[in-house]
Amino acid sequence: MTSPAAFAATAALLAEPPRAAMLQALLSGEALTAGELARVAGIGAPAASTHLARLVEGGLVAVHPQGRHRYHRLASEEVAAAIETLGGLAAAVAPPRRWPHGEGFRAARLCYDHLAGRLGVALQAGLTARGWLAPAPGGWAATAAGEAGLAALGVDLPAARTARRFACDCMDWSERRPHLAGGLGRELAACCLRRHWVTRLPGTREGDPLARRRLGVTPEGARRLHEALGVAA
Amino acid sequence: MTSPAAFAATAALLAEPPRAAMLQALLSGEALTAGELARVAGIGAPAASTHLARLVEGGLVAVHPQGRHRYHRLASEEVAAAIETLGGLAAAVAPPRRWPHGEGFRAARLCYDHLAGRLGVALQAGLTARGWLAPAPGGWAATAAGEAGLAALGVDLPAARTARRFACDCMDWSERRPHLAGGLGRELAACCLRRHWVTRLPGTREGDPLARRRLGVTPEGARRLHEALGVAA
DNA sequence: GCGGCGCTTCGGGGCGGGGCGAAAGGACGG
DNA sequence: CCGTCCTTTCGCCCCGCCCCGAAGCGCCGC
Numbered sequence: 001m002t003s004p005a006a007f008a009a010t011a012a013l014l015a016e017p018p019r020a021a022m023l024q025a026l027l028s029g030e031a032l033t034a035g036e037l038a039r040v041a042g043i044g045a046p047a048a049s050t051h052l053a054r055l056v057e058g059g060l061v062a063v064h065p066q067g068r069h070r071y072h073r074l075a076s077e078e079v080a081a082a083i084e085t086l087g088g089l090a091a092a093v094a095p096p097r098r099w100p101h102g103e104g105f106r107a108a109r110l111c112y113d114h115l116a117g118r119l120g121v122a123l124q125a126g127l128t129a130r131g132w133l134a135p136a137p138g139g140w141a142a143t144a145a146g147e148a149g150l151a152a153l154g155v156d157l158p159a160a161r162t163a164r165r166f167a168c169d170c171m172d173w174s175e176r177r178p179h180l181a182g183g184l185g186r187e188l189a190a191c192c193l194r195r196h197w198v199t200r201l202p203g204t205r206e207g208d209p210l211a212r213r214r215l216g217v218t219p220e221g222a223r224r225l226h227e228a229l230g231v232a233a
Numbered sequence: 234m235t236s237p238a239a240f241a242a243t244a245a246l247l248a249e250p251p252r253a254a255m256l257q258a259l260l261s262g263e264a265l266t267a268g269e270l271a272r273v274a275g276i277g278a279p280a281a282s283t284h285l286a287r288l289v290e291g292g293l294v295a296v297h298p299q300g301r302h303r304y305h306r307l308a309s310e311e312v313a314a315a316i317e318t319l320g321g322l323a324a325a326v327a328p329p330r331r332w333p334h335g336e337g338f339r340a341a342r343l344c345y346d347h348l349a350g351r352l353g354v355a356l357q358a359g360l361t362a363r364g365w366l367a368p369a370p371g372g373w374a375a376t377a378a379g380e381a382g383l384a385a386l387g388v389d390l391p392a393a394r395t396a397r398r399f400a401c402d403c404m405d406w407s408e409r410r411p412h413l414a415g416g417l418g419r420e421l422a423a424c425c426l427r428r429h430w431v432t433r434l435p436g437t438r439e440g441d442p443l444a445r446r447r448l449g450v451t452p453e454g455a456r457r458l459h460e461a462l463g464v465a466a
Numbered sequence: 467g468c469g470g471c472g473c474t475t476c477g478g479g480g481c482g483g484g485g486c487g488a489a490a491g492g493a494c495g496g
Numbered sequence: 497c498c499g500t501c502c503t504t505t506c507g508c509c510c511c512g513c514c515c516c517g518a519a520g521c522g523c524c525g526c
Contacts, residue, residue: 001320001338001406001443002329004254004274010323011247016484020244021237034503041237047485049504059326068493068502081404082322087234089315090243093292096235105234125368135358138409169411171314171404173234176371178402178411210234249514267473280515282474301472301523 013058014086018043019051023060023074023083025209029113031064031071040209077181080112081170088173106174108198108215114170114185115192119217119231121172123188124180126229139168139182150184153228154195160187197221246291247319251276252284256293256307256316258442262346264297264304273442310414313345314403321406339407341431341448347403347418348425352450352464354405356421357413359462372401372415383417386461387428393420430454 001007014020018041025032025040032040038048052072055061062075074080108119115123127133132146142150142157151157160166163183170181180188192198198221201214217225225231234240247253251274258265258273265273271281285305288294295308307313341352348356360366365379375383375390384390393399396416403414413421425431431454434447450458458464 001257001317002323002327004250004257004442006327006329007257007320007323008248008250008253010326011244011253011319012249014244015241015248016245017237017241018484020241024234024237024240043484044486045503046487046505050484053504070503076325078322078325082318084234085315085318085404086244087240089311090235090240092309092311093243094235094239096239135410165409168409169402169404171318171402171411176398176401177368178404209237251514276514277516278473279475279517283514286474303473 010058010060013055013060014083016051017041018047019055021209022048022051022055022072023079023209024087025212026061026072026074027080027083027110027112027210028212029073029110030212031073033069033071037072074112077112077114077165077170077185081181084111084116084173085171091173104201104214104216105210108217109213110189110215111170111172111179111181111213113189114179114181115189115198115215116170116172116174116179117215118175119198119215120179121175121177122231123225123229124169124178126225126231127180130229133167136166139165140180140184141166142184149228150188153191153224155184155191156187157184160184192221192225195221195224197224243291243293246288246293247316249284250274251280252288254442255281255284255288255305256312257320258445259294259305259307260313260316260343260345260443261445262306262343263445264306266302266304270305307345310345310347310398310403314414317344317349317406318404321404324406337434337447337449338443341450342446343422343448344403344405344412344414344446346422347412347414348422348431348448349403349405349407349412350448351408352431352448353412354408354410355464356458356462357402357411359458359464360413363462366400372398373413373417374399375417382461383421386424386457388417388424389420390417393417425454425458428454428457430457 014023021041022037025037034048034052035045038045041048052061056063060075060079062073064071106117108117131143132149133140134143147157160183163186165182167180167182167184169178172179196218198215198217201216254274255270258270267281267285268278270285271278274281285294289296293308293312295306297304339350341350364376365382366373367376380390393416396419398415400413400415400417402411405412429451431448431450434449
């Protein structure tokens, strides 16, 4: 926790509709250009540039220049967790008539770079129930059985270890239970996408910053995840 | 998750230093009067009144008039969770030189109405490791062993059941692991305070909104919690 | 019932910040 | 090497809101 001034400064970065729209769009884990984010936010390019500069300055967004494009990503999973939690609070305070994109948004979605929704919570529960993860300072460590099992699934464990945190919890606002984040969360999601166990669902509207996050579980994925981790459909 | 406009409106309520100071003070779980909150925020009574009206209007704070005083509390544990998470992000983005109030703040503190810090995380881990809690939709349920064990500790289970959620996780930003919230979290904290297993530590400065949240574990408390739940000192 | 206290409402000043249009960097492609 | 495209910087206007001082309202205690 920090001083009220630092707290308020960080909150202020989230407190403008255009910035909120940009951050919600970046919660899909994709790296988007300034122009795409301007369209998502519904503002002109100059205003978007100013907002993005502020988000980068504040440490919420990282930028990767590539040619004449500048790709923007969320700076860390802490940022994603804060956006998710605050989104849950906003939904509790001012409930939308229907969940955006229907029930699917709660079933399976991306939270920055890892899996969330009922799928993400079930994965986390399955991993711990099978004894593949053990509590460790600052998060979770993989047991011997976990290393073997995850490798058999096709998860890139060396890549997962390169992350700042190997595995930690991230609160799922729709399920109110933790799901798995950290390097292992990222590689697990990458593995599921690579093997087409889960797929990105097409966005409905261009202007909707949440559209890019929806996921669907394929029949193959449902079967494999049930076999390996007891994840129910 | 909600529209960017609703998200930003909620974030804006947190985005002013006076309101942030008030909310951080209310995170102690105490109900404070408008005048006390004005002093905490370092502003005059008129400005404080305006801010509080806005927080109440936004659903973040609840007010209980009593005579000529108006006591304010956080409206729900969702609000507390969002403030905690956002505080963790602010700390990650702009790290304070030292943790406020030293190491004690991470060891044990109140998060609205339940226990947080290493103590809170250890309690949650102990409860699940002993099989006293089982996953349930929207949080946790108590097993038969859990009901017996908690009652033996002196936890008021009927009171815990009156809450909207019996037991659910709340992310601990300093430990990056979940601790127990919901009605059971509240009654567990109340039990520990009532039996003097943990005590409120005196605040250092009047103006510091975080001072009221620090807790200390008594020798008696350390012994009982270690016996019952394996909580290490 | 009357003064005192806590809190809120009202009016006015000031500042920060968002938005756009126009113009200026860079980078790619022909 | 020059047009085109993406992005940023600059200048300007304006809206919103934060703050304080003064005044109004309600509750308590004498």
